[in-house]
Amino acid sequence: MEPMGTHLRRREGLGGEPEERPSGEGNTETHRAPDLVQWTRHMEAVKMQLLEQAQEKLVELLDRAIWEAIQSHPPQDRPLPSPHPAPLSKTQKPSFGRRKVFVVRKSLLELVLEFDLLIFSFGQLPLALVTWVPMFLATLLAPYQALRLWARPRAGGAWMLRAVLGCVLLAAHAAVLCVLPIHVAVKHELPPASRCILVFEQVRLLMKSYSFLREAVPGTLRARGCEGIWAPSFSSYLYFLFCPTLIYRETYPRTPSVRWNYVAKNFAQALGCVLYACFILGRLCVPIFANMSREPFSTRALLLSIMHATLPGIFMLLLIFFAFLHCWLNAFAEMLRFGDRMFYRDWWNSTSFSNYYRTWNVVVHDWLYSYVYQDGLWLLGGRGRGAAMLGVFLVSAVVHEYIFCFVLGFFYPVMLMLFLVIGGLLNFTMNDRHTGPAWNVLMWTLLFLGQGIQVSLYCQEWYARRHCPLPQTTFWGLLTPRSWSCHA
Structure with missing residues (x-):
């Protein structure tokens, strides 16, 4: 009898001769090693197959994108070439004789x-x-x-x-x-x-x-x-009609000469701002809001549209500021040798909305302060500063709303509510007593949000009035916002 530890099993070898192997633990380890190697090879094969499939899909997507780009800009003198065939599968033989065909086409990232x-x-x-x-x-x-x-x-x-x-x-x-x-x-x-x-x-x-x-x-x-x-004198009145101020005086401080290159640079910058504003509207606003009125209304869609409009809205605000209050007014001031060119102050550093309203547009603020606020105080006998300030906000809000109504061709009192109600409350709450960087960040945050609300709501109403025209023109139909009910 042989001991259990030395018991041998016979197995057929490669040459047909019997092969003896030890049993017990050695037998288990010998079986596990080939199984592990075989499993590893199987996983490697699966991985290579997945990579090949992903590569084929990617090549197919790129070929389709190139073909659509060619179709969008067809050549003028010859018909469109046939689309590229689908990528070859592993069972098909690759075509080694295929040559590159040159066609008229644009780059994918061309502006x-x-x-x-x-x-x-x-x-x-x-x-x-x-x-x-x-x-x-x-x-x-x-x-x-x-x-x-x-x-x-x-x-x-x-x-x-x-x-x-x-x-x-x-x-x-x-x-x-x-x-x-x-x-x-x-x-x-x-x-x-x-x-x-x-x-x-x-x-x-x-x-x-x-x-x-x-x-x-x-x-x-x-x-x-x-x-x-x-x-x-008539000449002083004529000069006043063109100079960049709204406060009449007989004389103004004048510069000694005109720098015509400075005038041309400012007009060119103003034109560039107009082009950039059209680019922003065409790329960031029109694709989003053109068909929004055709979808069912939802609070989520409205909030997302406002968030989307904050960036183009603040861009439009900055472009209007730079194009008009800086470039346009400085160009006319230079041509007329107008010396006082403080058309705005550092409103971007404001920590309160009261300071922002004073420094954003100094030209209009001077007119409102002189002829609405001060005259209002004079009529009230020097009392009622709050009432005089409220009168300033009322006049400014009504004029701003009138401008929007005139330009867009419909009445939608978004600016009136934001300027008179929200702006008035912020003017009295975020006053000059608040200082520090945190208040400046809050002011910019509210500016972003306010511009997003304006751009979103006005764009929705613009397209809603084109998608859902009134069957019969009525007074209340003209005053009621069309975007609330239009789902064309």
Whole structure:
């Protein structure tokens, strides 16, 4: 009898001769080793197969993308080439004789600049410029002639007739400025940029006329009892109509010369801002909001659209600031040798909304402070600063909402609510007592959110009114936001 530990098992070898192997633990380890090697080889084969399949899918996707790019830009002188065949499987033999075929095609990452939005926005520009001419002439002649009529000495009933005639001139001037641009914009359906030119000039000329009369009439009435006529010079009034300020003065500080290269640079930068704004709208806003009104309304979709619009909204805000308050006003200031060029302050460092409103647009703020806030305090007898400040916000909010309504062609009081309600509350709560970087971060965060709300809601309403026109025009139909019910 052989011991158990040395018991041998017989096994057929490769040559057919019996082979003896030990049993027990050695037998188990000998069986595990070939199984592990075989499993490893199987996994390697599976891995290679998955990699080959993934590579085939990737090549197929790239070929399809190239073929679609070729189809989108077909050659003009020959038909389209046939699409590339699908990648060869492992069972097919590769074609070693295939040659590269050159076709007219664009790079996948090429930037394509489209000017369709720019051309649409500035459509009928000559008509807008022609409409501006009577608006300017009415502002140039009517207020100045009315002032000269009032400046004449009293002479019985003749002065009363001149006073009435002066009032008639001012009424005609107001009618031309207020009615003519609205009539032209509505009748000829001017696009947004052309409307923007008319409404900005309408508001600017009205504010300039008011400032001229507000500054010149008191002195004229005081000097009326003297012999002769006292009135500001016509050249000073003409200069005031073009210089970049809304506060009339007889004289302004002047620079010694004009740097025409500086003028050209500012106009070129302003044009670049306009092109960049059209690019942002065409790439970041139109693809998102063009078909949004055709989908069912949901709070999630609305919040996502507002978040998406924050970045293009803040870009538009910065572009408007730089193009108008810096480039445009500096160009006119340089041409007219206007010395005081503080059109804005460092509003980006503001830690309160009250400081932001004072420093964002100094030109408009000076007008509001002089003729709304200070005159309001004078009418209230020096009391009621809060009421006077509320009057400033009311006038500013109404004018901003009117501008948006004029440019877009519909009434949707988003700007009115944001400026008057939210802006007024922030002005009184985030006042100058708050300082520190954290408040500046909060101000920027609220600016981002506010711009996102404006861009999102106005874009939705713009496309909703095109997708869901009213079957019958009614007053309440014009005032009711179409984006609330449009699901075309």
